[in-house]
């Protein structure tokens with residue numbers, strides 16, 4: 316499944332069977348997300364639960380979790396931003412003018428002849444989860460809201476976490 320940048324899913328078949336699809340993408344497979352980050356590292360896990368929308372159409376509940384390296388706008392150091400989002404989609408044929416208001420919180424999402432470009436969808440959802448202003452959480456070590464601008468503290472002093480230690484292996488496959 317890796318490197319399949321144009322994977323397409325048959326939403327009608329998946330919804331009819333109530334299928335749940337799970338995908339993992341390194342940021343390198345989501346170019347716009349990689350660009351939004353500081354250094355192109357990061358990842359996203361997605362769970363797509365397909366179902367009938369109840370009106371003859373099909374939809375899916377989408378949940379994403381992930382991580383992206385951003386630069387804190389307060390202390391200018393890199394940090395790991397947790398990405399999380401969920402949405403309810405109802406699939407509509409592209410160009411069918413069906414994309415009006417959907418019941419509840421559902422969002423009309425275009426497909427072509429029932430085929431969902433899954434990477435594109437995950438990339439869009441991931442971008443929505445990126446905060447407009449990148450910042451450490453309030454009270455994070457050494458990020459004191461301007462009190463302590465770390466001009467002379469080398470970034471190396473921060474304990475190195477390696478959340479992506481397994482990424483190289485993933486990329487190999």
Ligand SMILES: [Zn+2]
Nearest residue numbers: 387390451458
């Ligand atoms: Zn900070």
